[in-house]
Amino acid sequence: MKLGFLGGAGTVTGSKYLVEHAGRRLLVDCGLFQGLKPLRRQNWSSLPVDAASIDTVVLTHAHIDHSGFLPRLYDLGFRGRVIATEATVALCRLLLLDSAYLQEEEARYANLHGFSKHAPALPLYTQDSARKVQSLMAGQAMDSAFAPLPGLTARFSYAGHILGAASLHLSGEGRSILFSGDLGRSDDLVMKPPAPPPAADVVLIESTYGNRSHPPGDPVQQLGEVISRTAARGGIVVVPAFAVGRAQALLYMVQQLKRGGRIPDLPVYLNSPMAANVTSIFQRHADEHRLSPEDTRGLCDGVRIVTTEQESRTLNTLHMPSIIISASGMATGGRVVHHLKAYAPDARNTVLFTGHQAVGTRGAAMVGGATQVRIHGQWIPVRAEVANLEGLSAHADREGLLAWLAALPRAPRHVYVTHGEPEAADALRLSIQADLRFPCEAAQYLQSVEI
Numbered sequence: 001m002k003l004g005f006l007g008g009a010g011t012v013t014g015s016k017y018l019v020e021h022a023g024r025r026l027l028v029d030c031g032l033f034q035g036l037k038p039l040r041r042q043n044w045s046s047l048p049v050d051a052a053s054i055d056t057v058v059l060t061h062a063h064i065d066h067s068g069f070l071p072r073l074y075d076l077g078f079r080g081r082v083i084a085t086e087a088t089v090a091l092c093r094l095l096l097l098d099s100a101y102l103q104e105e106e107a108r109y110a111n112l113h114g115f116s117k118h119a120p121a122l123p124l125y126t127q128d129s130a131r132k133v134q135s136l137m138a139g140q141a142m143d144s145a146f147a148p149l150p151g152l153t154a155r156f157s158y159a160g161h162i163l164g165a166a167s168l169h170l171s172g173e174g175r176s177i178l179f180s181g182d183l184g185r186s187d188d189l190v191m192k193p194p195a196p197p198p199a200a201d202v203v204l205i206e207s208t209y210g211n212r213s214h215p216p217g218d219p220v221q222q223l224g225e226v227i228s229r230t231a232a233r234g235g236i237v238v239v240p241a242f243a244v245g246r247a248q249a250l251l252y253m254v255q256q257l258k259r260g261g262r263i264p265d266l267p268v269y270l271n272s273p274m275a276a277n278v279t280s281i282f283q284r285h286a287d288e289h290r291l292s293p294e295d296t297r298g299l300c301d302g303v304r305i306v307t308t309e310q311e312s313r314t315l316n317t318l319h320m321p322s323i324i325i326s327a328s329g330m331a332t333g334g335r336v337v338h339h340l341k342a343y344a345p346d347a348r349n350t351v352l353f354t355g356h357q358a359v360g361t362r363g364a365a366m367v368g369g370a371t372q373v374r375i376h377g378q379w380i381p382v383r384a385e386v387a388n389l390e391g392l393s394a395h396a397d398r399e400g401l402l403a404w405l406a407a408l409p410r411a412p413r414h415v416y417v418t419h420g421e422p423e424a425a426d427a428l429r430l431s432i433q434a435d436l437r438f439p440c441e442a443a444q445y446l447q448s449v450e451i
Helices: 037-042 070-075 086-113 127-134 219-232 246-259 273-284 293-297 309-317 336-343 362-367 398-406 422-436
Strands: 002-007 016-021 024-028 056-058 081-085 137-140 153-158 166-172 175-179 202-206 237-240 268-271 303-305 323-326 350-353 372-375 378-381 385-388 414-418 440-442 448-450
Touching: 024 166, 070 086, 070 127, 081 086, 086 127, 086 137, 086 273, 202 398, 219 237, 219 246, 219 350, 237 336, 246 268, 246 273, 246 323, 268 309, 273 293, 309 336, 323 336, 336 372, 336 378, 350 362, 362 372, 362 385, 398 422, 414 422, 422 440
Parallel strands: 024 056, 056 081, 081 137, 175 202, 202 414, 237 323, 237 350, 268 303, 268 323, 350 385, 414 440
Antiparallel strands: 002 016, 002 448, 016 024, 153 166, 166 175, 372 378
């Protein structure tokens, strides 16, 4: 069995891990590269292997940095199976179409306003490709054995993080690999904690927060403080939020704050039809999260769900304190960038991020103190307050990652640290070696190892 790192190595995006066994090829995760321009350019390149030679793709979860390359893979010739948990399949049906739509819209907008260097600007893939690759997807239950390739046995285990997120255990010919996927938190407000990991010879572990601990304090209280002080100065709170998981957590927190009289009764706008649709998926997978049926049904009570482009444009002309929750979570695209153009220049407003911002994204620039950001070919001044509630992250921190590894029934022969910026990955590597004494290294892009 051979393992190759085609993404998610040296970066926190683009997760793709190639397993070769008995002349067959399995791709674990199929994510988009995001952030820095050199990374984004890789999405346009051919894979280091022929896409048509890949027999099966197995997804650990639905986030675009783990699933968003699938339509592009289809365009490159892939026609195999795509296997994921039932909730991941349901979420991908929303996320992949949305990703394609956003790329089509950005290309259209660039061509309309002439700010692209390409003539014409083209989307990476289309909604048609997203629909076609979805026809290859099949759901698989948690904790149930399946065969992704002849001679290999696989099993998903619960990883927390978002609905459907799973760790993946692969075994064959007396050898085994465990892919952590993105691990959630034991104290997550919405999601249940990850399951203890099974034993494996080789373990791949994510390192998004591998060099830090989550800050202390109550994130609900902190959110209330941001909203209250923004409202007091007559401003608007713009929250870039991932449509899956983060948007639902924010809605739940705002409902709690309002019911407790801890914030003013401001209008709340959810400018993400997909986030609204995800609520119904939460209801169907109640065993994976902590919300009661009543809380799940009430997530959107009193919330204005914005569906049309005209309604979205109208949000840019608000004149009273309000809360706008809109995708994407790192402000890399989507409707939220139009809200940033409208509200970032005004010091009364707040742009509130709620978790990790990958290097090279607008979110990272703004959290890092940028006084202007480039949107649609223009430099937009940032005078609004910029806050980041990292306590809302859906990723396990350094202590959570080490605790998950420490729960392994036996020591692995080797650990590869993946899915993290170089500093985070190397910091986690050092912690694993010092605290757990496991042989460990940070995976490198295009590295290939025999298992």
